[in-house]
Amino acid sequence: MRLHFELARRGYRRYAAYPGATYAGLFTNVFFGFLIAYILLAVYDERDVIGGYDVRDAIAYVWISQGLLSVAAIFGPSWYELARRVQTGDVATDLQRPLDVQRAELAQDVGRACYQLLWRAAPQFLLGALVFEITIPDEVARWLLFTISVALAVVVSFGVRLLVNLSAFWLLDYRGQLLLALALSQLLSGATIPLAFFPGALDTIARLTPFASMLQAPVDVYVGQPLGGSTLAVLALQGGWAVALYAAGGLVLSAGTRKLVLQGG
């Protein structure tokens, strides 16, 4: 436990080392936040409620989702860092260390997520809440459930990213599958547009995928519009994906390790 706490701290400090990059990222999130907020305001000029979301929910979605982009790493280098180490053979060093590679990676990713939450998600959410009228839940319980949902989103995202990274054990040039995975993540997580905007069954199907558990689920919990009307069911779905993907990651990692050929030996 102590080891993993230290690893998480290293994960945090790795990102804290580049404050300039944080400010720049914050700037981009805020800029996109404004763009999407104005687009949604124009949409809500025509309609009052879409898929249970009213205009204040929709603008809350904008500022939460812009924050979760970095916290739950909807895109970014963590989708291919390990794959690159597999490609170059550096992964051998990771595998030789006397620790569980998957657990160590998760610990560092939690550190990364904490950093992004504190320095990117929180400030830009506050800014969005000051500039626009957004839904702010008044029950403590909802904030608590939202926090749990965000934590689960990070673990689900970790599970998906690890599998994408590990695919490099079989397909050395990982960029093709990486692009496809990023496309799916972008669309099905609800990062571009709230999934509630999807017509009919497409909405439900999208919300059942692990990608929705990475971003749309916490937003749904926050505004109180969970899939099927039950917040606990959404948390259970997220938890289910988190466990299933973690287990799959473990199996794939050991299979990949067995067939690993180090280039240049």
Added chain:
Amino acid sequence: MADLARIYVHLVGARIRSQLEYRLSAAFQLVGTALLTALDFAAIAAIFANVDQLGDWSIREVALLYALATISFALTDLVVGHLDLLPQMIREGTLDGILVRPLPSLFQLVAADFAIRRVGKALQGVGVLIFALVTVDIDWSVGRVLAIPLAIAAGAVIYAAVWVSLATIAFWIVDAIEVVNAFTYGGSFLSQYPIGIFARWLRGLVVFVVPIAFVAYFPALYLLDKDDALGLPRAFSFVSPLVACLAAIAATAIWRNAVRHYRSAGG
């Protein structure tokens, strides 16, 4: 100039051949890029599944706007997109190698890559353009037919000028690449929507400061015979090529000035 063109074709040809060595991967990436770009249009389609109008624009009209913006941006991305690597080159000091060679530095950076996958972006945009042209009501004239390729070319030059100008930030702040992204990728996202729906400060910014409103919005107003929601004069619909020329001149000047401030990582 002719020399540079010959060298460009030679270098880029080599890049293309090297990517075609891994055909399956190249094909995957091309399809992946087309899909990833199509998501932006899926978002627009999802919006219009709920409403008929977005700030007085129908989905067909927005599709035209989207197509012009996307094709222009894809061309820019294809030719100068690898400027994203500039911060890395500055950090590692590899820019030195470029500065000592007897060719313009910006030319060498631009000629350094040509990612085939980005063609996928343009193909997807062409698909939407065909959809838009078939379904939207345009009062066709010679001017309007010519306006389409002209708008795409001018738009690509404007994006490229914005990209080059902002990329120079890296000479001062090396880890600020995301600020550049806000205006390049953010600018491309923004120009897919009618500018009228954005707040006043944002409209002012994209018309008068970072002129991406001239990429698709103003040309689309001309094609569709619409008036600007802000009440800007009709003449704005015709000046995109002029804006492109001015932006290109400004970007070259900014680049030259910035390179002079380069301090190598090697000391």
